[in-house]
Amino acid sequence: MLSQGFVAAAAIAASVLFILSLGGLSNQEKAKRAVWYGIIGMAVAVFFTAFGPGIGGYWLMIPMIIIGAVIGARLARRVEMTEMPQLVAALHSFVGLAAVFVAWSADLERRRVLAARAADGVMQDFSAFAALVAHKAPDELAFLQVEVVLGIFIGAVTFTGSVIAFGKLAGKVDGKPRQFPGGHWLNAGAAVLSLLLAILYLNGAGFWTLLVLAALAFFIGYHLIMGIGGADMPVVVSMLNSYSGWAAAAIGFTLSNDLLIVTGALVGSSGAILSYIMCKAMNRNFVNVILGGFGGTQGPAAEIEGEQIAIDANGVASALNDADSVIIVPGYGMAVAQAQTAVSDLVRKLRAAGKEVRFAIHPVAGRLPGHMNVLLAEARVPYDIVLEMDEINDDFASTDVVIVIGSNDIVNPAAQEDPNSPIAGMPVLKVWEAKQVFISKRGQGTGYSGIENPLFYKENSRMFYGDARESLTALLPMVD
Structure with missing residues (x-):
């Protein structure tokens, strides 16, 4: 058995490693080392x-x-990079459910301690958890009740919200926003009832209040996320990450575990900051998103004129051979097709021919921030040609060819041209300003979010239909 001094020192060391891990993940070159910091920190913590x-x-x-x-090891080996967002959502649900169970257990132990004290008895069958509760003073036991309420509410919302997010990301639940009749009023009513139950519990009501509180919070988490559409799912995953952190911090207070408090606070605060940054990048109101899309746009979407014109590999290769500058815009379709290696091969061939080739990365390309950066790093694409939206958006007008691989919302001109579009005002990559745009896409569908894209109908756009990896592989021999 280790002394408390060793445990305290280990908590500080693990916390430092977690901070280094979070900081390093902001940079592609440092990301692998940052992951190891996190692994070592978690091993020390456990x-x-x-x-x-x-x-x-x-x-x-x-x-x-x-x-x-x-x-965990089996899942890590089996899960593809394209499935990482739903895996993250699933892991968030475990944290939330753990918070609920720990909070319930803490209250049951609190009641045992109070009953023993009232009878002037001494509890001999202490578990480690019961002993922890038994050593608390009366005012600490009162504060424990607040921790229990917070742990149950945040944990339950996180659990069902994450389950629904997993279902939407995995395609098992319809990605369109759906709510019961009454919509936001149901959420508000459940929140008010939760507050009343919390007050009853804090004033001595029975364990039943915590069971009903959990049921209401389960409903709120389910209904909130069901009411959020596919276009906002990257923000939702980040937001649930924040919730899971605060749930972990609540567990830390309940268990008197400093390391869990620090770790939960790190995850909670970083997730909240990331959610805010993503909302800003998508021109979304943070409060509206977390309330289930409250106050969305209204009115009919603008009609799209024209038709989608297809092009074959020969046509794309001819345009690339004549071009001096090329920008590639990767999206989730590239990840699904696992086309990043073929993309990397195409880039090497174009650069060898003396052409300027760069990548344009939208902040929410894919379904998680940094999704495309990771895939391109795996394919050994040079870091210096991978540029963020703000760095490259003004260059499209002077670019000869843009190749869009499996993207929809992040290159949708309706965000700037149609005030009634669900993504109105969202900053997008202005690919339509280039001389020629080729969109690699499986078919004529609207993509994950279900929003039609006028880009596909513009005169300078051509649809390069087919599986992205197969299409690009067929294109490679034709590029000089």
């Missing part, structure tokens, strides 16, 4: 927490750790 003072039940804990590690 080890020193498991063998800290007052911890027992190893006959159950160690098998559970082994089982969890095996499941």
Whole structure:
């Protein structure tokens, strides 16, 4: 059994490693090292927490750790990069549910302690958790009730919200916003009832209040995320990441675990900041998004004129051979087709021919921030030609050819031209200003968000239909 001093020192070390991990993930070149910081920090956290003072039940804990590690390793090997957003959402749900269970357990132990004190009895069958609660003073037990309420509410909202986010990202739940009749009033009513139940519980009501509170919070999480459309799902995943952090912090207070408090606060605050940054990048109101799209645009969308004109590999290759400057815009379709290697091969061939080739990355390209950057790094695309939207958006007007690979909303001119569009005002990559635009796409569908894209009908745009990897592979031999 390790002393409390060792555990405290380990908590500081793990916290520093987590901070270094978060900081390093903002840069492609440092990202791999940052991941190792996070891995080492979590290993330190788990080890020193498991063998800290007052911890027992190893006959159950160690098998559970082994089982969890095996499941995690198998998932990590099986999950494709395209499935990472839904995996992240699923992992958030586990944190939320754990917060609910820990909060329930804490209240049951609190009631046992109070009953024993009232009877002037001494509890002999202390578990580590019960002993933790038993050593709390009366005012600390009162504060524990506040922690329990917060843990249950935040955890339950996180759990069902993350489950629905997983379903939408995985295509198992319709990506369109859907709510019950009454919409936001149902959410508001459930929130008010949750507050009343919390007040009843804090004033001595029974355990039933926590069960009903959890049920209401489960509903709020479900209904909130069901009411958010596919275009806002990247923000939702980031927002749920923040919720899971605050749920973990609430558990940390309940368990008197400093490391869990610090880690939860780091995740919660960084997730909230990222959500705000993403909302700004998408011209979304942060409060509107987290309330389920409240106050969205109204009115009929503008009619689209023209037709989608297809082009074959020969036509695209001819345009590339004549071009001096090329910009590639990757999207989720590139990830689905696993076309990043073919894209990298095309870039090397074009650059060898003396052409200027760059990538334009929208802040929410894919379904998570940095999604495209990671894929391009895996394919060994040079960092210096991968540019963010603000760095390259003004260059499209002087570019000969733009190749869009599986993107929809981030290159949709309706964001700037149609005030009634669901993405009205969202900053987008102005690819239509280039001389020629080729869109690599499987078919004529509207994409994940269900929003029609006028880009596909413009005179300087051509549709390069087919699987992105197969299309680009067929294109390579034709490029000089």
